[in-house]
Amino acid sequence: MADPANASELRKLQTPIKERYREQPESALITLEAEGKLEEGISCSVDTGRALVQAGLHPGTGGDGSLACSGDMLLQALAACAGVTMRSVATSMGVEVSGSVHAEGDLDWRGTMAVDRDAPVGFKAIRMRFDIESDASEEELAALQEKTERYCVVLQTLASSPELSVSLQRS
Numbered sequence: 001m002a003d004p005a006n007a008s009e010l011r012k013l014q015t016p017i018k019e020r021y022r023e024q025p026e027s028a029l030i031t032l033e034a035e036g037k038l039e040e041g042i043s044c045s046v047d048t049g050r051a052l053v054q055a056g057l058h059p060g061t062g063g064d065g066s067l068a069c070s071g072d073m074l075l076q077a078l079a080a081c082a083g084v085t086m087r088s089v090a091t092s093m094g095v096e097v098s099g100s101v102h103a104e105g106d107l108d109w110r111g112t113m114a115v116d117r118d119a120p121v122g123f124k125a126i127r128m129r130f131d132i133e134s135d136a137s138e139e140e141l142a143a144l145q146e147k148t149e150r151y152c153v154v155l156q157t158l159a160s161s162p163e164l165s166v167s168l169q170r171s
Helices: 007-023 070-093 138-151 153-160
Strands: 036-039 043-047 052-056 098-106 125-133
Touching: 007 070, 052 070, 070 098, 070 125, 070 138, 070 153, 125 138, 138 153
Parallel strands: none
Antiparallel strands: 036 043, 043 052, 098 125
16 A cells, blocks of 8 residues: 555545545445443453453542553543644645644533433533644644544544444344
């Protein structure tokens, strides 16, 4: 596979894919899946495709900190997606950029711990910050941020509150 580290290589990789999606819109529709296996104690293992991650309770809810917290994993997914999206957009724009992405979110454990019925369950606020180094102009950086926000799958999913459904089945 060609290295998409520059704009022409990225275009070369993506042009036939984009053409197929324009000609056959149904080919662009996919379903991504994740599966977790309920484990001993209060934990669940998730295969990320690169490693097996065992998730459990956050120390704020009774965990000992040895297992991954799913809230942290959500923020990590946001940071990863935004970082990859920014690098892709920067490559397409011909802009050199380096640095980091920081995602943080505010939780009120009273909601998830059933201490206060009026306390929210889940993140009340999420903030993302890019700490970058670049010789790009302010206009280019503004466009880079706007396009990164627009095309980041995880960010847009969180922002749009997609239709959700939950079911329970016996094995």
